[in-house]
Amino acid sequence: MASHRVPTALASSFPMVERKASIKPCPKLVFESLSLSPKLSAIRPASQLALRTPTEMVSSGIQEMDAFTGGLPRGALTEICGTASSGRTSMLLAALAAATHRQEICALIDVSDAWDPHSAAAAGVDFERLLWVRCGSNPEGKSKRTQGNGVKDFAASIYPHCETKNLEDAIEQALRVTDLVLQSGGFGLVAIDLSDVSPRAAHRIPLASWFRFQRAVEHTPTILFVSTPSPCARTCAALLLKLEGQSSVAGSACLQKSPSTREPAHAQLLGGLRMEGELLRSRMERKPQDSITSFFSPTAWAAG
Numbered sequence: 001m002a003s004h005r006v007p008t009a010l011a012s013s014f015p016m017v018e019r020k021a022s023i024k025p026c027p028k029l030v031f032e033s034l035s036l037s038p039k040l041s042a043i044r045p046a047s048q049l050a051l052r053t054p055t056e057m058v059s060s061g062i063q064e065m066d067a068f069t070g071g072l073p074r075g076a077l078t079e080i081c082g083t084a085s086s087g088r089t090s091m092l093l094a095a096l097a098a099a100t101h102r103q104e105i106c107a108l109i110d111v112s113d114a115w116d117p118h119s120a121a122a123a124g125v126d127f128e129r130l131l132w133v134r135c136g137s138n139p140e141g142k143s144k145r146t147q148g149n150g151v152k153d154f155a156a157s158i159y160p161h162c163e164t165k166n167l168e169d170a171i172e173q174a175l176r177v178t179d180l181v182l183q184s185g186g187f188g189l190v191a192i193d194l195s196d197v198s199p200r201a202a203h204r205i206p207l208a209s210w211f212r213f214q215r216a217v218e219h220t221p222t223i224l225f226v227s228t229p230s231p232c233a234r235t236c237a238a239l240l241l242k243l244e245g246q247s248s249v250a251g252s253a254c255l256q257k258s259p260s261t262r263e264p265a266h267a268q269l270l271g272g273l274r275m276e277g278e279l280l281r282s283r284m285e286r287k288p289q290d291s292i293t294s295f296f297s298p299t300a301w302a303a304g
Contacts, residue, residue, distance in 0.1 A: 055238075055284060058102070058223065061094030064295035065277065069239060072189075073284060077214050077224045079233045082243035087275035088195055088227045090297040091243065093123035095189060095225055100126035104188025107131040107181045111174045112167070112196040131187075133177050135170045167201055175209050182216040182224075190217075191225040199230040210236035231280065240281035246274040246294065272298035 057071035065071075072078050072095065082088045097120075099106050106129060108115065113134045117127070174192065181190055194202050214236045217224045226233055231240060276294045 056221070057284070059098050060091065061096075061098035062091060062295055064293055065091070065241075068277065068293040069241070069279065069282065070284060072223050072225065073238055074221045074223055075218055076238035076283075077210070077217065077226060077233055077236050078239040078241075079226045079228060079231060079237040080241050080243060081228045081231050083229060083245075085245045085273065086243040087245060087273065087277075087295075087297050088243050089119075090123075090275070092191060092193065092195075092225065092227050093120055093125060095223075096120065096130065096191065097124040097126075099189040099223070100124075100129045102188065103129070105129050105131070105186060106189045106191070107187050108133065109174050109178055109181070109190070109192045110134050111170050111192065111194050113170075114196045115193060131181070133174075133181075135173045135177065167197065168204075171197065171201060171205065175205070178213060179216075182213060182222070185220065185222075187222050189223045189225060191227065194226065194228045194232075197229065199228075199232075202228050202230065202232045205232060207234060207236070210234065237281060238283045240279070242278045242280050244276050244278070246276050270299055272296055 055076065056074045058074060059066050060069075060072050080088050080091055096106055096108065101124070108130060110133060115132070115134075117132075121127070171194075174194075178190065178192060181187060210233045213224055226237070231237075231242070233240075274294060274296055276292060279291045279293075
């Protein structure tokens with residue numbers, strides 16, 4: 001193979017050729033040169049960088065999910081997406097119940113005013129430690145639905161001038177309330193329920209809003225939990241799970257008398273649903289071995 005070395009006779013004509021070939025990079029000189037520039041003075045070698053503090057993980061309230069992902073990360077955004085009857089509401093209720101049992105103050109931003117307090121009570125949520133913001137309420141505090149369990153309506157007191165005329169107004173109100181709640185601090189878990197919002201409307205939320213929420217909870221013990229019909233937080237989510245309903249499980253049979261024939265009619269109660277979770281994104285230090293897991297969500301009467 002022919003050599004590409006410059007001949008000795010031509011070396012005198014090209015003195016820089018041999019000189020450049022003999023130059024070896026010196027890391028110490030490189031960092032000393034960078035330190036002379038004000039903009040690059042903060043650059044440090046990898047050996048001098050501080051170790052990143054491991055992200056604290058807490059229980060999601062579902063043992064199978066805790067074993068799968070390690071729990072919910074503090075100071076980060078967790079997004080749970082899925083269609084109707086996929087288990088997203090069950091996971092939201094389990095996360096709220098686990099957080100309130102840890103004596104933490106939680107906030108729920110109910111965008112479409114579709115959250116059921118009776119299901120939450122059956123799941124074990126402590127309402128004394130829950131701030132429920134109903135964005136579907138009007139300024140007079142009258143909601144489309146009747147509220148239960150003595151939970152107060154906080155949406156009208158926070159934004160009395162903001163009348164929800166359509167879904168876009170409700171989403172805008174939810175974003176403003178989320179900003180206010182995250183900036184105030186002191187919450188262990190802040191949940192945004194976008195489950196009943198159409199995927200098209202959820203994708204209209206600006207990416208800058210998710211970045212702002214992510215920066216607000218960063219370096220704090222707050223868990224930002226978002227329930228959506230399809231992924232919309234994009235790269236801002238440190239943990240992204242997609243849920244899907246697999247099959248229904250029949251419960252105990254009940255016996256009812258038919259008033260017309262006066263003969264017993266048998267019926268089967270729904271015992272629960274079998275769910276499957278797929279891990280779409282994880283920025284945690286602990287990576288799960290598999291990307292798919294499953295869990296069982298029992299009904300209130302079956303769990304009791």
